[in-house]
Amino acid sequence: MGAPRFKAGDRVKVLRAYPVGHIRTPHYIRGCVGEVERICGAFPNPEELAQMRSGEPKQPLYRVRFRQRDVWPGYRGADSDVVEVEIYQHWLDAA
Amino acid sequence: MKDEGSYRRLSYFQLMEVTLRELLVEKGLLTEEQIEAEVEDMRSRTPERGAKVVARAWVDAAFRKRLLLDGTKACEELGLDVPKLRLVVVENTPDVHNAIVCTLCSCYPRMLLGIPPDWYKSRNYRSRMVREPRAVLEEFGLRIPDNVTIRVHDSTADMRYLVLPMRPAGTEAWDEVRLASLVNRDCMIGVALPGAS
Amino acid sequence: MIGRSHHDMGGLPAGRVEPTEHDYAAWERRIDAMAVLLWGIKGGERRFTVDEHRRAIESLPPADYDAMSYYEKWIVALAQCMVQRGVVTTEQLARRMAEVEERGRA
Numbered sequence: 001m002g003a004p005r006f007k008a009g010d011r012v013k014v015l016r017a018y019p020v021g022h023i024r025t026p027h028y029i030r031g032c033v034g035e036v037e038r039i040c041g042a043f044p045n046p047e048e049l050a051q052m053r054s055g056e057p058k059q060p061l062y063r064v065r066f067r068q069r070d071v072w073p074g075y076r077g078a079d080s081d082v083v084e085v086e087i088y089q090h091w092l093d094a095a
Numbered sequence: 096m097k098d099e100g101s102y103r104r105l106s107y108f109q110l111m112e113v114t115l116r117e118l119l120v121e122k123g124l125l126t127e128e129q130i131e132a133e134v135e136d137m138r139s140r141t142p143e144r145g146a147k148v149v150a151r152a153w154v155d156a157a158f159r160k161r162l163l164l165d166g167t168k169a170c171e172e173l174g175l176d177v178p179k180l181r182l183v184v185v186e187n188t189p190d191v192h193n194a195i196v197c198t199l200c201s202c203y204p205r206m207l208l209g210i211p212p213d214w215y216k217s218r219n220y221r222s223r224m225v226r227e228p229r230a231v232l233e234e235f236g237l238r239i240p241d242n243v244t245i246r247v248h249d250s251t252a253d254m255r256y257l258v259l260p261m262r263p264a265g266t267e268a269w270d271e272v273r274l275a276s277l278v279n280r281d282c283m284i285g286v287a288l289p290g291a292s
Numbered sequence: 293m294i295g296r297s298h299h300d301m302g303g304l305p306a307g308r309v310e311p312t313e314h315d316y317a318a319w320e321r322r323i324d325a326m327a328v329l330l331w332g333i334k335g336g337e338r339r340f341t342v343d344e345h346r347r348a349i350e351s352l353p354p355a356d357y358d359a360m361s362y363y364e365k366w367i368v369a370l371a372q373c374m375v376q377r378g379v380v381t382t383e384q385l386a387r388r389m390a391e392v393e394e395r396g397r398a
Binding site for chain 2: 024025026028029040041043046061063065068072075076077078080081082083084085086087088
Binding site: 018021022023026027028029046047049050051052055071072 | 295296297300302303340341343344346347350376377
């Protein structure tokens with residue numbers, strides 16, 4: 001794979017897009033802005049593996065942290081509450 | 096291999112299971128012995144294995160550090176075989192409570208803890224845990240104070256998660272075996288706390 | 293809902309979490325075992341991927357997705373993937389299922 005585009009601490013935005021196919025980026029997080037918590041490594045692309053293809057080259061996978069109040073309108077809970085989601089690099093842009 | 100128990104007619108899905116198993120065996124992809132061995136192997140993977148990891152982290156600060164850095168390696172250190180598992184361990188503190196969900200299906204650290212419970216795979220848990228974790232935790236009887244941050248982890252890709260709960264007060268003199276008995280599966284998912292002393 | 297797959301349910305309104313669990317039946321455990329073995333996780337040859345398996349489950353009609361139990365979904369997905377991969381044909385499945393059912397009546 002190429003060098004990872006992001007590192008821990010970077011602000012990233014999840015693509016606001018709704019394609020077809022087997023996708024591991026949940027609907028609720030698309031379009032949201034968060035912070036990279038860590039890079040998990042690089043793995044074969046599940047969207048391709050699901051189509052019986054190799055999933056190569058491996059794609060960087062990140063854990064991204066989002067403030068719940070940024071994800072859900074009217075979120076009931078602490079301001080500091082977060083949701084952390086594993087997201088593949090191709091779903092992320094710099095924010 | 097027979098279906099033991101009642102003499103009910105097989106459901107459509109049970110028919111499919113028998114059918115697929117027979118065909119896979121006839122075609123040489125699997126053997127009945129392999130299937131049986133795998134069933135037994137999964138049976139042997141239980142929450143007690145996770146409890147061992149938690150108890151060790153409670154008594155050994157250096158192990159705890161290693162566990163938080165690389166959960167898989169730390170499990171292997173304790174002789175726990177966890178094939179293909181990429182374990183991320185998240186620790187509870189006085190300021191932070193962690194909980195795990197897989198909104199998209201039912202991803203879970205099976206190779207460590209075994210097969211997840213029905214509720215973890217249910218529509219209600221998967222839908223609501225990311226959006227209203229405090230309400231869901233209250234339904235489990237766990238009230239997290241407002242000054243404690245909740246981190247919900249949605250297991251969407253290749254990592255799997257284990258919550259490292261806080262060691263209960265009053266257990267300072269306890270040995271690892273006794274400590275492990277306080278830790279159940281639900282503590283390691285994050286919907287319960289370890290038993291009090 | 294357009295643009296949202298039925299399985300992608302994070303954040304949707306839903307009811308109280310009933311902390312149900314059941315001791316998995318032998319047939320359910322065998323389904324789990326067959327899938328894990330065929331994914332190649334335990335060292336055997338990988339015959340299909342967990343990703344194909346998930347895709348097959350996600351492709352179930354919404355009413356079926358909701359009504360079917362966990363392992364009912366798994367066995368259908370497993371069968372779909374085995375057909376997709378050319379391991380079995382639909383005819384083989386059909387004839388053997390009918391035969392197994394006949395055995396049950398005997």
